[in-house]
Amino acid sequence: MKTLAIQSLSERYPVSLLLQVAGLASSTYYYDKSHEKKMPRPELYDTIRAIYSRTANGMGHRQIAMCLRHEYEIRIANKTVLKIMKLLGLYCQIRSRNKNKKYSSYKGIVGNTAPNIINRDFHAERPWAKLGTDVTEFKHAWGKAYLAPVYDFASKEIIAWDISMSPNLDQPKRLLNQLIKRMPEGTYPVLHSDMGWQYQHQYWVTTLHEHGIRQSMSRKGMCTDNAATEQVFGHLKDEFFTGQSWDCFEDFATDLNNYIHYWNTKRRQVQLNGLTPSRIQNTGTHSLTQINNLPKKGDSLFSIKIIIIINPNQTVT
Numbered sequence: 001m002k003t004l005a006i007q008s009l010s011e012r013y014p015v016s017l018l019l020q021v022a023g024l025a026s027s028t029y030y031y032d033k034s035h036e037k038k039m040p041r042p043e044l045y046d047t048i049r050a051i052y053s054r055t056a057n058g059m060g061h062r063q064i065a066m067c068l069r070h071e072y073e074i075r076i077a078n079k080t081v082l083k084i085m086k087l088l089g090l091y092c093q094i095r096s097r098n099k100n101k102k103y104s105s106y107k108g109i110v111g112n113t114a115p116n117i118i119n120r121d122f123h124a125e126r127p128w129a130k131l132g133t134d135v136t137e138f139k140h141a142w143g144k145a146y147l148a149p150v151y152d153f154a155s156k157e158i159i160a161w162d163i164s165m166s167p168n169l170d171q172p173k174r175l176l177n178q179l180i181k182r183m184p185e186g187t188y189p190v191l192h193s194d195m196g197w198q199y200q201h202q203y204w205v206t207t208l209h210e211h212g213i214r215q216s217m218s219r220k221g222m223c224t225d226n227a228a229t230e231q232v233f234g235h236l237k238d239e240f241f242t243g244q245s246w247d248c249f250e251d252f253a254t255d256l257n258n259y260i261h262y263w264n265t266k267r268r269q270v271q272l273n274g275l276t277p278s279r280i281q282n283t284g285t286h287s288l289t290q291i292n293n294l295p296k297k298g299d300s301l302f303s304i305k306i307i308i309i310i311n312p313n314q315t316v317t
Contacts, residue, residue: 003032040083047072048081052090054266055239055259060092061085063267066274103137103146104196105167106220111200117216118192122228124154127281128187131159132229133175134194135167138241138252145252147236148175149260150191151229156269157277158232158260163253172198176207183211192216194226236263 006018006029019026051067052059061082068074068081085091124130130153138145148171149161160178164171183189191213193199199217208215218225240259246252265278272280 003029007033039087040080041076044068044074044076044084045088048084049088049090052085054262056244057239057242058090058092059239062270066268066270070268070274103135105135105198106195107197109195109200110197111202112205113195113200114205114215114217116218116225117190117214118218118225120225120227122153124152127152127155127157128184128189129154131189131191132193132226133191133199134226134229134233135171135196135198136233136237137167138237140246140249140252142248145249145256146171147233147256148172149229149232150175150179151232152277152281153228155277155280156272157264157281159281161260163256165249167198169198169201169203172201172204176204180207180211183213188212188214190214190216192218192226192229194218195220 002022002024006015006022006024009018015029016026019029047068048064051064062078064085065076065078065081068076118130118132122130122132132151132153133149135146135148138147143165146164146167147161148164148167149158151157152159159182160175162171162175162178164174191208193216195217198204199215205215223230236259240256246255263277265276268274268276
């Protein structure tokens with residue numbers, strides 16, 4: 001810092017005088033001056049700030065790097081983005097274990113249970129093959145709110161959701177209505193959940209059966225059985241909820257709806273090779289089959305090649 005200060009004043013005052021005032025040895029000053037670190041990619045600073053500010057609690061360096069590559073066609077390594085963020089003072093919140101008791105809808109065996117078809121195998125080759133659902137709670141000064149989503153394990157899209165002030169039976173009914181209206185003809189997905197009371201309810205079980213949806217349930221006390229959906233809640237609360245406040249339920253629900261739209265259409269996913277969930281759903285993509293990272297040199301990311309198989313006779317690169 002002293003070296004930089006002396007350099008900024010050296011055109012108006014003698015360096016020897018500045019060194020004396022600062023109490024800095026001339027050898028130290030000239031050494032620091034000759035070993036100055038170059039600022040990495042200063043032309044990107046404003047763009048990185050703009051991308052970072054897309055969510056209330058900022059964005060991580062991997063997300064920003066994917067946006068730069070896909071939206072601006074800028075070749076850049078993740079670690080270079082991380083260095084720039086540190087220089088700019090842009091820090092993404094690091095997820096920590098929630099010390100508060102997690103919301104649970106489990107009330108024992110109160111209805112019908114289903115086998116654990118998913119069995120922690122969250123990999124899906126195509127959209128609408130494996131889905132997950134759960135309920136998470138948001139505590140506010142004015143009360144509580146509950147989000148019930150349906151998450152597609154392949155496309156990473158939240159394909160249906162309901163926000164309510166009460167996790168009663170009306171919420172899963174509205175959720176299923178959304179899901180069924182959107183479900184493509186000829187699809188027979190597996191829908192995985194925990195053993196919450198609403199998923200054991202006769203209405204839930206019967207509705208799934210009538211529409212060809214196979215039910216899968218994790219076992220009590222096995223939180224990793226529903227890890228794919230739980231990680232969505234973790235990202236959502238980090239980026240949208242933590243440290244924020246709303247005056248009423250209506251304002252909160254509006255902003256949460258907007259965030260879910262952002263998740264589906266704007267938020268890029270590492271597991272999708274930097275694509276967005278809606279891109280996968282809308283193109284009818286069956287699987288992401290190859291990502292080829294060519295060798296790097298320093299901070300230069302030479303190329304990322306993404307091949308998406310849409311059907312056996314057509315490829316998009």
